[in-house]
Amino acid sequence: MLLCSRSSVYVFLKGGVFLKKPSSNPFSMLSSLSDGYRLLLITSAVTTILSIVFNYLMPQVIRFAIDTVLGDQPSALPAVLTSILMPDKQDTMRNLIACAIMAMVFSVLSGLFTYLCRYTMAKASEGMIERLRNRLFSHVQKLSYHWHVTHQTGDIIQRCTSDVEVVRGFLSAQLLEMFRTVFLIALSLLLMFSISVKLSWISTAFVPVVMLYSGVFYAKISKNFRKADEAEGDLSAAAQENFTGVRVVRAFGREAYEIDRFEKKNNLFSALWIKLGHWLSFYWGIGDLVSAIQVMVIVILGALEAYAGSITLGDFLLFSAYNSMLVWPVRSLGRILSEMSKTGVSISRLNEILNEPEEDDDPNALCPPLDGDIVFDHVSFDYHGVNPVLNDINLTIHAGETVGILGATGSGKSTLMYLLDRLYDLPNDCGTITIGGVDIRNIRRDYLRRHIGFVLQEPFLFSKTIRENISITSLQNELSAIRHSASVAAVDEAICEFAQGYDTVVGERGVTLSGGQKQRVAIARMLMQEAPIMIFDDSLSAVDAETDAKIRSALKQATNKRTTILISHRITTLMNADRIFVMEKGRVVQSGTHETLCKENGVYRQIYEIQGTLEEELANINKEVTP
Numbered sequence: 001m002l003l004c005s006r007s008s009v010y011v012f013l014k015g016g017v018f019l020k021k022p023s024s025n026p027f028s029m030l031s032s033l034s035d036g037y038r039l040l041l042i043t044s045a046v047t048t049i050l051s052i053v054f055n056y057l058m059p060q061v062i063r064f065a066i067d068t069v070l071g072d073q074p075s076a077l078p079a080v081l082t083s084i085l086m087p088d089k090q091d092t093m094r095n096l097i098a099c100a101i102m103a104m105v106f107s108v109l110s111g112l113f114t115y116l117c118r119y120t121m122a123k124a125s126e127g128m129i130e131r132l133r134n135r136l137f138s139h140v141q142k143l144s145y146h147w148h149v150t151h152q153t154g155d156i157i158q159r160c161t162s163d164v165e166v167v168r169g170f171l172s173a174q175l176l177e178m179f180r181t182v183f184l185i186a187l188s189l190l191l192m193f194s195i196s197v198k199l200s201w202i203s204t205a206f207v208p209v210v211m212l213y214s215g216v217f218y219a220k221i222s223k224n225f226r227k228a229d230e231a232e233g234d235l236s237a238a239a240q241e242n243f244t245g246v247r248v249v250r251a252f253g254r255e256a257y258e259i260d261r262f263e264k265k266n267n268l269f270s271a272l273w274i275k276l277g278h279w280l281s282f283y284w285g286i287g288d289l290v291s292a293i294q295v296m297v298i299v300i301l302g303a304l305e306a307y308a309g310s311i312t313l314g315d316f317l318l319f320s321a322y323n324s325m326l327v328w329p330v331r332s333l334g335r336i337l338s339e340m341s342k343t344g345v346s347i348s349r350l351n352e353i354l355n356e357p358e359e360d361d362d363p364n365a366l367c368p369p370l371d372g373d374i375v376f377d378h379v380s381f382d383y384h385g386v387n388p389v390l391n392d393i394n395l396t397i398h399a400g401e402t403v404g405i406l407g408a409t410g411s412g413k414s415t416l417m418y419l420l421d422r423l424y425d426l427p428n429d430c431g432t433i434t435i436g437g438v439d440i441r442n443i444r445r446d447y448l449r450r451h452i453g454f455v456l457q458e459p460f461l462f463s464k465t466i467r468e469n470i471s472i473t474s475l476q477n478e479l480s481a482i483r484h485s486a487s488v489a490a491v492d493e494a495i496c497e498f499a500q501g502y503d504t505v506v507g508e509r510g511v512t513l514s515g516g517q518k519q520r521v522a523i524a525r526m527l528m529q530e531a532p533i534m535i536f537d538d539s540l541s542a543v544d545a546e547t548d549a550k551i552r553s554a555l556k557q558a559t560n561k562r563t564t565i566l567i568s569h570r571i572t573t574l575m576n577a578d579r580i581f582v583m584e585k586g587r588v589v590q591s592g593t594h595e596t597l598c599k600e601n602g603v604y605r606q607i608y609e610i611q612g613t614l615e616e617e618l619a620n621i622n623k624e625v626t627p
């Protein structure tokens with residue numbers, strides 16, 4: 001007999017059904033996001049260069065005014081420009097005004113290109129981030145059920161919000177800043193070398209020091225950012241779990257424990273950020289010192305050079321201006337690198353989700369009619385490869401039949417239904433499940449799930465109106481059809497008693513339904529699906545025996561020709577089924593009608609007798625307390 005593990009399922013899925021893993025390289029992610037936005041990015045880069053060039057022309061105008069207009073240095077400008085700037089060398093005022101106009105024109109052009117580069121970058125980055133968010137959401141929708149049950153919701157939300165926000169920050173600000181910085185450094189050095197080679201070498205000597213220092217810092221800080229991100233994910237998960245489970249917390253008086261748990265996680269998160277803050281402060285402090293030394297050295301040596309007449313006063317001022325302009329880009333390169341390290345961490349965390357293989361069907365997958373017999377043939381399964389949850393299951397459910405499945409908790413009833421719905425895929429060598437003779441592995445997942453109505457053990461309702469909740473599985477949303485399904489599920493009357501009736505909002509934003517009401521709304525929702533196969537996984541457990549009987553009888557009439565599978569611990573829920581399967585430790589140990597099973601000396605009769613005795617005792621108690 002074959003026992004199958006999750007890992008082998010995974011291999012099978014990776015081998016045939018799931019998509020290939022995308023690359024985990026951060027640059028390839030950014031590159032794939034930039035498809036269709038490259039022209040905007042190039043425009044942004046070009047306008048950035050132009051804005052810097054015009055900005056850098058400003059000190060040139062000042063030097064020109066000092067050396068040539070006010071002083072007596074010959075103009076180094078081409079004759080055409082000289083004739084515009086200084087039509088009359090003797091008229092100082094007119095020449096100064098011409099310089100002022102040039103300065104104004106350069107400022108306006110620099111401002112205009114700054115606007116253009118920022119606007120185009122914002123447009124490109126927001127488009128890329130919108131694409132990333134959509135890609136993430138649609139990818140998460142297509143991930144396996146197994147992935148969802150094995151990952152914390154809080155952590156997934158944190159990645160899809162905070163980590164996306166970090167990437168957004170990088171794209172909208174840091175990317176342009178990085179390009180701008182590199183260009184500024186190159187241009188500053190070029191201009192400085194054109195003024196004084198000697199002073200330029202001295203100034204340049206500081207650049208590798210700051211770069212190396214930034215690089216070391218980058219390596220050091222990267223893992224701390226990852227730890228902080230993970231701690232934030234943990235914190236979000238703890239809060240989300242607590243808010244979702246608020247009833248359990250209150251019922252068991254666990255508030256103090258939960259507060260303590262949250263505080264510990266919060267402390268860890270804060271401690272990690274304090275550590276990061278410490279490193280960042282250290283970095284900026286040392287960076288400030290190095291920059292101040294660089295400026296000071298250049299001012300002293302430049303002044304000496306100007307005093308000695310090696311360079312003009314205008315050159316000295318111009319050189320000092322470019323040197324100061326160099327200091328900031330070099331400094332901010334470190335900041336950008338640290339931001340990049342944060343972005344790299346966030347991208348790798350997002351890639352961890354995006355690299356998860358999607359549930360995807362074979363292109364040749366079928367959409368056959370699903371109103372045939374359901375056959376489980378030698379089906380074995382387990383989740384972790386340790387103990388088998390299902391062990392060589394062989395059973396046939398005839399089309400249109402109502403079957404009941406009874407078994408102790410953990411006997412594998414739900415797992416059997418998860419396999420039928422392909423929430424978990426049955427590995428190739430672990431038996432087969434067929435519907436109407438077609439192996440369900442060859443049926444399109446979405447088609448199969450649309451044709452199997454499944455009321456889960458713990459129904460989930462969206463924070464919408466009852467009407468929207470019920471009609472969510474169907475294209476039609478006429479009130480008459482919705483009310484019909486609700487009547488079959490014996491919840492119409494209860495809904496009409498609400499002030500807003502079917503327009504009552506349920507869940508977090510509205511009314512809290514009782515467990516039984518929730519189950520019945522979930523049944524009504526499933527009935528709207530009009531699926532040929534219906535599964536009720538212990539979905540009448542929260543309703544009283546009388547309502548249970550009422551629903552079953554209404555269901556029988558409304559869903560006459562459909563295959564119905566009822567899972568329950570309560571024999572009264574199953575006793576009218578055409579056949580009942582009894583499961584024990586992953587095996588089917590008995591099958592038959594209620595009558596035949598009662599005659600056999602087995603688990604079914606034992607449970608029936610226990611439940612019968614209990615019911616009798618309850619009836620007697622009720623009689624005694626009723627006057």
Ligand SMILES: Nc1ncnc2c1ncn2[C@@H]1O[C@H](COP(=O)(O)OP(=O)(O)OP(=O)(O)O)[C@@H](O)[C@H]1O
Pocket residue numbers: 149383384389407408409410411412413414415416457538
């Ligand atoms: N996603 C999962 N990962 C690992 N083990 C699981 C998973 N789901 C269920 N199991 C285990 O598989 C076994 C069968 O679970 P299943 O939910 O199928 O039982 P059940 O008969 O429906 O129980 P109940 O009547 O309590 O709902 C249990 O031991 C359970 O712990």
